[in-house]
Amino acid sequence: MIIASPTDYREAARRKLPPFLFHYLDGGSGAEQTLSANVADLNQVALRQRVLKGSETLDLSAEWFGLKYNLPICLAPVGLTGMYARRGEVQAARAAAGKHIPFIQSTVSVCSLKEVASQCDKPIWFQLYVLKDRGFMRDVLQRAKDLGAGALVFTVDMPVPGSRYRDPHSGMSGPNAEIRRMIQAVMHPEWAWDVGLHGTPHDLGNISTYLGKATGLADYIGWLGNNFDPGISWKDLQWIRDEWQGPMLIKGILDVEDARDAKSFGANGIVVSNHGGRQLDGALSSARALPAIAEAVKDDLTIFADGGVRTGLDVMRMLALGADGVLLGRAFVYALATAGQKGVENLLALLEKDMRTTMVLTGTKSLREVDSSILAGDHAGAR
Numbered sequence: 591m592i593i594a595s596p597t598d599y600r601e602a603a604r605r606k607l608p609p610f611l612f613h614y615l616d617g618g619s620g621a622e623q624t625l626s627a628n629v630a631d632l633n634q635v636a637l638r639q640r641v642l643k644g645s646e647t648l649d650l651s652a653e654w655f656g657l658k659y660n661l662p663i664c665l666a667p668v669g670l671t672g673m674y675a676r677r678g679e680v681q682a683a684r685a686a687a688g689k690h691i692p693f694i695q696s697t698v699s700v701c702s703l704k705e706v707a708s709q710c711d712k713p714i715w716f717q718l719y720v721l722k723d724r725g726f727m728r729d730v731l732q733r734a735k736d737l738g739a740g741a742l743v744f745t746v747d748m749p750v751p752g753s754r755y756r757d758p759h760s761g762m763s764g765p766n767a768e769i770r771r772m773i774q775a776v777m778h779p780e781w782a783w784d785v786g787l788h789g790t791p792h793d794l795g796n797i798s799t800y801l802g803k804a805t806g807l808a809d810y811i812g813w814l815g816n817n818f819d820p821g822i823s824w825k826d827l828q829w830i831r832d833e834w835q836g837p838m839l840i841k842g843i844l845d846v847e848d849a850r851d852a853k854s855f856g857a858n859g860i861v862v863s864n865h866g867g868r869q870l871d872g873a874l875s876s877a878r879a880l881p882a883i884a885e886a887v888k889d890d891l892t893i894f895a896d897g898g899v900r901t902g903l904d905v906m907r908m909l910a911l912g913a914d915g916v917l918l919g920r921a922f923v924y925a926l927a928t929a930g931q932k933g934v935e936n937l938l939a940l941l942e943k944d945m946r947t948t949m950v951l952t953g954t955k956s957l958r959e960v961d962s963s964i965l966a967g968d969h970a971g972a973r
């Protein structure tokens with residue numbers, strides 16, 4: 591299949607992956623209204639076309655927490671990334687390192703933190719969930735620290751897992767799920783050979799390290815389901831701020847009040863996010879929530895945003911709405927599933943090209959010039 595644009599990777603991944611994995615990645619919660627709105631609302635953001643204001647040299651770099659990165663993009667934490675390509679977290683981390691952007695490793699990654707650190711020469715950022723098992727949280731936090739993780743991304747929008755209605759239909763869960771998954775694997779031989787046979791162990795690396803025994807997909811659903819903590823509050827988490835001295839981002843902020851609370855908590859940044867439309871269906875899209883949050887806390891916090899970012903143009907739109915950086919979720923996993931590390935590298939090259947074109951056509955030379963002043967139409971004056 592020809593890959594000409596970043597969005598071609600979705601169809602390529604759909605063809606290659608067993609349906610239970612494709613739909614787990616592609617789907618959202620409830621009727622998937624927030625998932626759709628993330629994409630649709632971002633598409634509605636118009637930029638001002640300017641002429642005869644371009645430049646041959648463009649600065650696409652970003653600076654967060656005193657360090658410079660080549661693009662204003664991070665690879666988002668995506669659980670089970672290692673089921674989408676052979677040792678998928680390692681491949682994605684290497685692609686990110688090659689481009690000098692952060693790879694954020696999920697708590698529920700297939701590869702352990704140690705495996706990724708041993709295979710990749712740049713430090714990752716680590717994403718931590720709030721879980722009932724505080725012993726696990728302390729243990730994994732310590733391991734992330736020992737391995738030199740560059741930032742902690744603390745995800746707070748999953749006190750309970752959202753209702754993912756595609757899962758029982760696809761075989762991710764539901765009746766005879768294991769047999770259905772095996773049949774699907776047989777019918778997708780390229781994936782079965784690359785990941786099913788040669789990408790083992792299909793573990794939850796960080797959790798099996800802690801438990802001292804092998805884990806698998808059943809544990810993913812079971813352990814996570816039993817371990818989320820709906821009763822948690824900011825003050826229950828203060829020990830984490832006290833224990834982690836490096837940069838800390840709170841991920842899953844969609845409300846101005848929560849953004850202010852994150853600041854009071856002592857966060858260095860936030861990720862404006864609805865978990866890619868996988869939690870509260872009917873929540874605002876990130877593109878709609880972002881301007882007011884940026885207005886409220888931009889002077890005090892570094893603001894990242896995710897949800898619906900599929901192209902370089904989308905990256906520019908998020909920056910224009912007030913973000914300092916953008917996380918790519920599904921987009922990078924579609925590319926990883928299609929062609930591994932090379933797929934992610936090519937995706938990043940396509941996004942960069944798209945961003946460069948957008949910069950020339952909006953008359954911006956550096957990302958520091960990208961703000962609400964480049965918004966057009968209904969969004970002009972959004973901030």
Ligand SMILES: Cc1cc2nc3c(=O)[nH]c(=O)nc-3n(C[C@H](O)[C@H](O)[C@H](O)COP(=O)(O)O)c2cc1C
Pocket residue numbers: 614615616628666667668669696697698717745841863864865866867868896897898899917918919920921
């Ligand atoms: C399959 C899948 C698994 C995810 N797992 C995690 C996770 O383990 N931790 C986390 O903080 N966010 C997780 N997310 C949310 C992403 O980090 C990110 O917020 C979201 O994908 C952004 O939306 P986008 O996919 O439209 O780019 C997951 C998203 C997907 C699609």
